[in-house]
Every structure is written in C-alpha cells, then in structure tokens.
Amino acid sequence: MISVLMFFACLYPFFLWVGLGLTGGLTANPPEYLIRSSGEWALVALCVVLLATPLSRYARISVLLKHRRMLGLFAYFYSILHLLGWAFWEQGFGLEAMWLDVVTRWFITVGVVAFVLLTPLALTSTYGWMRRLGRNWKRLHYGIYPAIALSIWHFWLVRAGKNDFFEVWIYLAVVFLLCLPRIIQLRHHK
C-alpha cells in the first residue's frame, strides 16, 4: 500500500507537467521548460535517495530506505526524460549533432557522464544482480556520489550563462548536508 502511494508521489512531476500542459502553464517555450524541469526533478530525486539513510538512522523513519530502489529508478527515469528532451527538442535526434554537442560542449559532456554513471546503477537494481555482485554491488552503487556531483556541476554550467547560481547553491548545500553524516561516519571507522 505504501509502495503504491510512494509510486504515485514519485510521479508528481509528471502529473504536474500534464496539469500545466492542460492549463497552458508550461510558459511560452514548453520544450525549454520541460527540459529544465525534468533535469531539476532528476536532481531532486537523487537528493531524496541520499536522504534515505540519514532519515532512517537519525529520525528512525525508514519509509525512504525501504523504497530506495524505486526512488533511485525514478531519479533515472527523470534523467532519461531530461536526456530525451535535449535529444529531441534541441537536436531533433540527429546523431551527428548530438555527438558534436557531447564532445565540444563541456556542460553537455558533464551531464552525459553523470547519466552514464547512473546507468549501471539502474541496470543492477534487481535482487538477482545484488546477489551476483555481492560486496561489489555496494561499491558499484557508490557511483551515485560522483553522479550527483557531476549533476550539480552540469547545473552550475547551465546557470553560468546568467550568473544566476542561487538554486545551484541550494542544491549544493542540501547535498553537502546529506553527505555530512556519511563523512563523519567514515572518519569514525578509521
């Protein structure tokens, strides 16, 4: 029951877009809005994934931890939408133009690398892969840390055009806060 609720909660951005689309709320430039919005929601979902552990450890709320796989897959889902939005609305699915963008534009490169890092995590999210990989599964899934760092860097590079970093700083602060208990714990273990 809770997992069903969780599933629909994770679809909130999707419903939001449909609602905005039906009421003309996607601005005068809907493709741009949807590309940006999907990217930001992917980042939000990654932050929620990072929240799962500290929330269960310090507040003893385990709902996120129990459904962390679903949250992670939704983060990947919104990343895919973000990537598809760019590929379709910016590049018209032209492979050559896409490749050119990836190799010549730093901020696209950084975003694509973040996406590539998340891909094996999504693919190995099943119990079968957990069993097969054993201890290495956890090691592999530490990939979320570089992926989220690159996502924020990507966001920073996008905003560099307008020197408008307010939201970027907020995400950076949130991610730092979420990583703080992990860093402290790492030092304890030494």
Next chain:
Amino acid sequence: MSRFKIPQIAPSEITPEYIWTSRRKWLQRVGAAMGAGVLSSLPLQAWGREGISYGQRNPEFGADEKLTPEEDVTTYNNFYEFGTGKEDPARYGGDMRLQPWKVKVDGEVLRPQEFDLDDLLKLAALEERVYRMRCVEGWSMVIPWNGYPLSALLKAVEPTGNAKYVEFITDMQPDAMPGLRSRIIDWPYLEGLRLDEAMNPLTLLVFGVYGKALPVANGAPVRVAIPWKYGFKSGKSIVHIRLTEKQPETSWVRIAPHEYGFYANVNPDVPHPRWSQATERRIGSGGLFAPRLPTQMFNGYGEQVASLYSGMDLSRYY
C-alpha cells in the same frame, strides 16, 4: 524557468494578482494625492491610452510568417532589471514609472536635446513593421512592432563628423526593478551600434507592439528593434542615447566577451560556446512536436544589411 510548485493553498483562496496590485496602486495614488494635495495628472501608467495611433502596417516589412501570439510576445521576455526569469518582467514590471519620460540624446551631435516622450512620438510618422526576432538563446518570434526608423531621431540631433557609434542607456528604477539588486550586470544596461547600423532603415525606434503601447516587459515606453541582430542588442526602456567616437563597452561584452560580441549579428555558422546557432525554436508555433527552424544569416535580412559588413571576418567580429 522551472520552480517547484507545492500546492498548499487552494487556488480559489489566493487573491488574484491584479486585485492586490490594483489595491496597492489605488492606496499609493490616494496617499500621493492627499500628500501633495493635488489631483492633477492621474493617468500614471496609462501613457498609451491618449488616443495615439500606432500607425498602419508597412507592407514592405511584413515577414510572411505567422505572428507569434501577443500573449507570448508580452510575457516571455529577457529584461534582467526585473529578474532573470522569462516571466519576471511581466510579473514584476507593474510598479515602473513611465511618466514623465525623457530621452536625452547627446555626445557627438550638433544639437543635443532632451526629448519628452510626446515630442519623440511626433518626430516621425509611426508605422507597423513585422520583424523576426532571434534570441541568442536559440528561440525566435515574429513580432509586429510600432515605431519609426531610428535615423529620424539621429538626423534631428545632427551627428558630427566624429560620431561613429551610438550607445543606448537603459533606465534604472531601483524601487520598481527587483533585478537591479542582483549584480549580474553592472547597471545600467548598455548597448550600442555602429552609426551606419543605427542609420540603417531597418533599425526601428519602437513605441508599441501589436498596435498598442509597449508593455513594460517589452521595454516601455521606448526601445529599439534591430532585426538582424540577436535580441539582446535591442535596448529597452531607453533614457539616454549617446553618440560616441569610440566603440562603447556594452554590458554583455563586459560580462562575457567570449560568448557575446559587440556585433551580435544573427549567424548560423558561428556557434555560441555552449550551444549551436544553426537552428531556432519559433515560440508559439505548432506545439511540442514542431521541428526547429534553420536560422538564416542576418536573420534573413542579409539583402538589407550584408553590405555593412563587407570585408569583415564575421567569425572574429561576432
């Protein structure tokens, strides 16, 4: 620009913006009237409602494309004085004072003058021209502007032989422009043209759009439109025009010279460092599945302006 919307208050409970702004304005006006003890010039924002005709469409400048819907033209704008979001100018522009409005024209001219808006409106016959507008960010519109060629104003002040450039200086109203608090731009916003570009018949001094007075978001009460250049070259809400001998140091060249040049001619062959300029998205046309359009050299106005740049390396002078 996407912001997260978490619905906590039912939309029906929210006072519509136009009601609270009108209430606030009403209070301000009553306050001002009582304070000053006069009830004279009340139509503060209504500079466009004085029976001005914004002119007939000039068929010579009728782009054959479909016009961008008026709502998109007036609500999707870059005007950083009100914020960097595209909706910010329409949302926060309501407190800007548009009267009295004066435009000072000086520098390398024989007859420096300060024009009242009314004088400026009478200087030449207004006409409507449909121009394509290409933003450096990769989107475009088709807009019916109302105005007359800037050359009419420049001729009135008689540029001296030293005048080689024209600089546009935009208004600053700190209490009405929340964006001025951010230091993205070293305010005021400065733009400029070479004198021959400014004298080109395409360069329009604009007072209206869609046959009505310019809204604040589009640069009320007076702006320029230079259709073969990226949109940011067109200064909005102009208060000062200066003719100079040296090339003015314009705002975007100051901020990011590697991204935005002084000329900023629309050019599909010169990419922005962060995106290609080969194609553009036409705002308000055909929904989510409309393909991007190929961008034209000089935004399609090459016949009228290409000669201005003969012999120049346009990938160097971008």
